[in-house]
Amino acid sequence: MKSIGMKSIGASIAVNGALVLLALLALAPLAWMLSVSFMAPGEAAAFPPPLLPRQPSLANYVQLFARDQMGRYLLNSLMLATAVTLASLLFNLAAGYAFAKLRFRGRDALFQALLGALVIPGQVAMMPLFLLMKSLGLVNTYAGVVLPALASIFGVFLVRQYARSIPDELLEAARIDGAGEARIFFVIVLPLLRPIIATLAILTFLASWNDFMWPLIVLSDQDYQTLPVALASLSREHVMDNELMMAGAVVTVLPVLALFLALQRHYLQGLMLGGVKG
């Protein structure tokens, strides 16, 4: 018995030690980013690299917001991600619910076609999409980013998966009571979909916030750029200013990281629903 006890203590140390090591590897770059962002200009260009700022200061943040228009980019990112999230929620919820619970001719074939289209990488569409946006006069506008994101196949799919669990009897009873389909959707269905709404909202917000390639293409004018696009070009300008760039990375990452920490249960649930049952 004793040897088994010793053995399981050893195994427990190995398992938890490995987890501590992995967590350190995952978090250390983020912790260092935060620490360096508070250092004075030039302080981090030293060997050995300093781990903590000698005298923590907000100078880098002040410069980013005062001179490099960071406030503008932050606002652009916030507005775009919020607009995309709110609008696409409505589109995806309505479609996902209909695909799950309402019978109409061609429903299953249509849904299969949508699923099939999921294998096409989004970049294939980008060249004609750019031409379309150009002909509509939407290059360098917020609409150029929002319009293509108003609905997503993945979003429709996620809602449909979840909405299938709504009992038909509930909808039938409402119909017998004389409720119209729109009323049923808003009054009965939406409250039942609340968990998936939270999940879809955070997934969409994060994806939109972190999106890079399409905003890079359609927003060349600095005034409309999002944080990732602006940070990429700032980092080319300020190759040597490590402290400044770390502050820029903090401004870009912190909002989404905070959002994830606050709503992580909904986020992880969405991954499992979309990833495993798919």
Added chain:
Amino acid sequence: MKIERAAWGFVTPALVVIGLFFVLPVVSALLLSFTDFDLYALADRKNLRFVGFGNYVEVLQTTLFWKALGNTLYFVGVGVPLSMLLSLGAALLLDSRLARWKGFFRTALFAPVVTTVVAVAVVFRYLFHTRYGLVNYGLVWLGFDPIDWLGDAHWSMPTIILFAAWKNFGYNMIILLAGLQAIPADLYEAARIDGANTWQRLRHITLPLLAPTLLVVSIITVAGYFQLFAEPYVMTRGGPLQSTFSVLFYMYEEGFKWWNLGRASAIAFLLFALILVATLLMLRLSRRWNAA
């Protein structure tokens, strides 16, 4: 019928958006890839000509394309197994009965996934800085020579692979963890009674039952890794000596730097074909694996 009309009302807005901004552009891209759409055509559509498979032939004859393809295959071939091993290892650790503070560890290991690629790429560029980076400091401390991570054409792709593995492993970890938790505990109990050790239980119970999840996760990861772009764009601009120049980077430069939108569309479809082939290959392999 009333319900039918309502249903169309519900699906039409989403379908219009998807049709107008995805399906239509994809079909147009195919047509565009058969034309010589360039800067002149951008100015005046009259300069547009149909060139058949000309773009594809041209791209396939460019050394830069093969360079980009080689780099991308390198990234996929090494990066995906590394990410998957990390994901699987982390998931097994988190699923272990011995693990403590599971909630904390799960969140900590997942955190890199939600970060913005561009921002953490900037952080990693600094971490792997030849002179001031923390990684080289660690190497020197351990008695090794410092490495010119992002400046040496032999090390640039491995650095980007390490970065991608760090950034992405948490995603698959969560999905594999869900798969592990779905395996009935009494199977392990029975095996333990039969005297199977940890390795045998992993080999004969866990991995076979996890195989379908592993397959789906691998296919999604391979497709994602083929779309390498933001990492080299920020960390190396495709260099040094084009050692991190990817197929998507090539598409971006042809399309939006030189405005050869026809040729860029051809590159996009070549990438799409590549992903399809890789997916089919993995499905075929897994079927043979199952049959054996």
